[in-house]
Amino acid sequence: MHSVKEIAQQAKSAGKTLATLESQKKNAILQLFADKIDGSVAELMKVNSRDVADAVSAALNSALIDRLRLTDAKIHQMADAVRQVSSLPEPVGHVLRHTLLDDGLILRQIAVPYGTVAAIVESRPDAVVQLMSLMMKSSNALIVKAGQEATHTVKLIQRFMHESLLQHGVPCSSVTVVHGREAVAELLKLDSLIDLVIPRGSKELVQYVQRNTRIPVLGHADGICHVYVDTDADLQMATRIIIDAKTQAPSACNAVETVLVHRNALEWIPVLVTALKQCGVRVNGCSQTVAIAGVDCVTLITEDSDWAVEYGELAVAIKIVSDLEAAMAHIRTFGSRHTDAIITANAATAERFLHEVDSANVVHNASTRFSDGYRYGLGAEVGISTGKLPPRGPVGLDGLVTYKWVLCGNGHVSAQYQGVDAKPFKHVPLPLSSPAR
Amino acid sequence: MHSVKEIAQQAKSAGKTLATLESQKKNAILQLFADKIDGSVAELMKVNSRDVADAVSAALNSALIDRLRLTDAKIHQMADAVRQVSSLPEPVGHVLRHTLLDDGLILRQIAVPYGTVAAIVESRPDAVVQLMSLMMKSSNALIVKAGQEATHTVKLIQRFMHESLLQHGVPCSSVTVVHGREAVAELLKLDSLIDLVIPRGSKELVQYVQRNTRIPVLGHADGICHVYVDTDADLQMATRIIIDAKTQAPSACNAVETVLVHRNALEWIPVLVTALKQCGVRVNGCSQTVAIAGVDCVTLITEDSDWAVEYGELAVAIKIVSDLEAAMAHIRTFGSRHTDAIITANAATAERFLHEVDSANVVHNASTRFSDGYRYGLGAEVGISTGKLPPRGPVGLDGLVTYKWVLCGNGHVSAQYQGVDAKPFKHVPLPLSSPAR
Numbered sequence: 001m002h003s004v005k006e007i008a009q010q011a012k013s014a015g016k017t018l019a020t021l022e023s024q025k026k027n028a029i030l031q032l033f034a035d036k037i038d039g040s041v042a043e044l045m046k047v048n049s050r051d052v053a054d055a056v057s058a059a060l061n062s063a064l065i066d067r068l069r070l071t072d073a074k075i076h077q078m079a080d081a082v083r084q085v086s087s088l089p090e091p092v093g094h095v096l097r098h099t100l101l102d103d104g105l106i107l108r109q110i111a112v113p114y115g116t117v118a119a120i121v122e123s124r125p126d127a128v129v130q131l132m133s134l135m136m137k138s139s140n141a142l143i144v145k146a147g148q149e150a151t152h153t154v155k156l157i158q159r160f161m162h163e164s165l166l167q168h169g170v171p172c173s174s175v176t177v178v179h180g181r182e183a184v185a186e187l188l189k190l191d192s193l194i195d196l197v198i199p200r201g202s203k204e205l206v207q208y209v210q211r212n213t214r215i216p217v218l219g220h221a222d223g224i225c226h227v228y229v230d231t232d233a234d235l236q237m238a239t240r241i242i243i244d245a246k247t248q249a250p251s252a253c254n255a256v257e258t259v260l261v262h263r264n265a266l267e268w269i270p271v272l273v274t275a276l277k278q279c280g281v282r283v284n285g286c287s288q289t290v291a292i293a294g295v296d297c298v299t300l301i302t303e304d305s306d307w308a309v310e311y312g313e314l315a316v317a318i319k320i321v322s323d324l325e326a327a328m329a330h331i332r333t334f335g336s337r338h339t340d341a342i343i344t345a346n347a348a349t350a351e352r353f354l355h356e357v358d359s360a361n362v363v364h365n366a367s368t369r370f371s372d373g374y375r376y377g378l379g380a381e382v383g384i385s386t387g388k389l390p391p392r393g394p395v396g397l398d399g400l401v402t403y404k405w406v407l408c409g410n411g412h413v414s415a416q417y418q419g420v421d422a423k424p425f426k427h428v429p430l431p432l433s434s435p436a437r
Numbered sequence: 438m439h440s441v442k443e444i445a446q447q448a449k450s451a452g453k454t455l456a457t458l459e460s461q462k463k464n465a466i467l468q469l470f471a472d473k474i475d476g477s478v479a480e481l482m483k484v485n486s487r488d489v490a491d492a493v494s495a496a497l498n499s500a501l502i503d504r505l506r507l508t509d510a511k512i513h514q515m516a517d518a519v520r521q522v523s524s525l526p527e528p529v530g531h532v533l534r535h536t537l538l539d540d541g542l543i544l545r546q547i548a549v550p551y552g553t554v555a556a557i558v559e560s561r562p563d564a565v566v567q568l569m570s571l572m573m574k575s576s577n578a579l580i581v582k583a584g585q586e587a588t589h590t591v592k593l594i595q596r597f598m599h600e601s602l603l604q605h606g607v608p609c610s611s612v613t614v615v616h617g618r619e620a621v622a623e624l625l626k627l628d629s630l631i632d633l634v635i636p637r638g639s640k641e642l643v644q645y646v647q648r649n650t651r652i653p654v655l656g657h658a659d660g661i662c663h664v665y666v667d668t669d670a671d672l673q674m675a676t677r678i679i680i681d682a683k684t685q686a687p688s689a690c691n692a693v694e695t696v697l698v699h700r701n702a703l704e705w706i707p708v709l710v711t712a713l714k715q716c717g718v719r720v721n722g723c724s725q726t727v728a729i730a731g732v733d734c735v736t737l738i739t740e741d742s743d744w745a746v747e748y749g750e751l752a753v754a755i756k757i758v759s760d761l762e763a764a765m766a767h768i769r770t771f772g773s774r775h776t777d778a779i780i781t782a783n784a785a786t787a788e789r790f791l792h793e794v795d796s797a798n799v800v801h802n803a804s805t806r807f808s809d810g811y812r813y814g815l816g817a818e819v820g821i822s823t824g825k826l827p828p829r830g831p832v833g834l835d836g837l838v839t840y841k842w843v844l845c846g847n848g849h850v851s852a853q854y855q856g857v858d859a860k861p862f863k864h865v866p867l868p869l870s871s872p873a874r
Contacts, residue, residue, distance in 0.1 A: 409803030
């Protein structure tokens, strides 16, 4: 058994091999990985049923057990997702900037992998598979700390990946699964070996990671998304979008938590509340909402801090606001800069909202649920970042590479370009190029 | 007098105005700012001489006083630098990705300013002018904490900027200079108001900032740059490049600190040491270097930690290494991921070095001194980042914007695209566009 530090050292070293792998080879590894997954349905189901049985006897909550449990269909979806990643464009090696500084002195800004990524995920086997394939495609070594509940399933998935790597002569240390809570604390200390941490799980996990490491963290603690229904909204559209944004996947981070309604649309509140109730949604609200919809239908929100709650279930909050300004002020105060939407037929109002709301994703006349790497056409995502700096929002392959500056000369010294008789730089843009492999 | 927090609140609010300013207006403000600077040489010299006199009587070190002191030429250079920034391409508003997700459902990834940037700089008035112009051009509000020594000069520069802003109806709170050490600690706490911190100064300052804030930090603590002289190096070229990299600006972060020499080039060591000595460079070295060049010429390095020293003056360290591997291992252990160079005529060796050395800038057969935003053709830079994530290396205007995802539909809900009868996404790329202003 290697220590977490040794694993990270080996991952860093494997990362160098990954960084120079041709696209073809990476894609072949992914194809093989996919074939092993959907060629081993029976074996996967067998080990997974052990994990599920353990989870049931440990009385874990049913939502978690659902996410842990594999089905024939889920296994095929997992394999298809890997194949889809393998078919995405190569993210490494692009020349992003190419400049002739002077004769014989050429600068290239080149897309390169981060190096080693540590991911901390809960029990979803499909999340592990997706991470493994995205990191392989982007040439990053991966250390994934998986939930204890999924031990047997994830071990088998790791074996499939290792077999695929070995068959192509790539070190297994490119992808390692670690277990146990202690591993998290150890990983977070390794800022000289690990280049990025991706925590996927509860708000508490993400905040713990953010507060306890000097490694850059990609993720979001909260998904407190808003839909603002403007005075100029098509209210039927608003109802439809809110129902979708709340009920289509209530535990998703891009589900709506708070609906802000312009006071001119007061009469529509009972319609909305009824529609929500029919979908089994619990409704909380401000005093005005309670007054209109009735105390039987809406629970009064008494504490300001309750507006910053991510329900993550079939529950929503409604607040009446006086205007666009008040809606945006609410979002600024209680939002989490994830995804916020406006429903309005007024183009100027929409423009102001899209422009001024400082969230990774802003939406006009559509559901917040679209903010997702797959839906955005990024192929797949490792998560959604609510930080201000890139990568921001849904992070796909493009967000899993950074760049370096490569300068080649033939004896150039800088003194020539300085002082009274300074030689001028040419700064001629040269053609950009995509990785030819 | 406003508190730092109030200043930051006003900056955040001003940032919204800045974000929508047309290029033309921003450029006009910068032109006016430049005109005021070189139209006020006498006034600038007068206030600056007060600062210089204070610095002299406070017995501040002469290098600092040099950087603080304005001359007629320096003032014109400052103004020209502002004009140059105004002539750079607009960094805000570009559509970086534009996709038709489905009929009527259109996604844009748009370049937007960070919002509010806090910069902590020492006494150089030209650094303050450059920051002000880059932030105006990139539509970021700026709070700059300037060195106490430059108080009068920087106050006048601020007045020029405020007059330029006012003449175009833009709030003065877009750019504010604050003073005093307490201001730094206060700024670092304001992670809900400030989006990026740029510390420019000593290693201690940068490390203090990195350790004491949750705001993203752009910068570098160390500039420990290496030149590796390979067995296949043109040794005359190597001497020329090393002399340039060390002596052209010894205190610059991209100056070389350690020269690594392949053991096959042992005989050249005395040549190099002599050349360095002739330029007034103090030489430290490993025991082999001392043995070859003599204890009179080279001081023995006894502590491993001395290889991680940034001299920042006319001093350099020399180490004999057994091969490329050993050179790269040394850089990995003692380097600061800033700028590292290889001198070799062997293309394969160069390729390995450029590929495997994990620094923001890697250089082949040229001086480390080229790693600089202006020389790279980025127009100007706010600093060099040694972090792994973008912006990495010299950060110009492109590194002062982030992006947001803007999705516009006409009532689209996500449920349609999920499940058994899922509607497929179209994901048709649409034309990209530059800001039309």
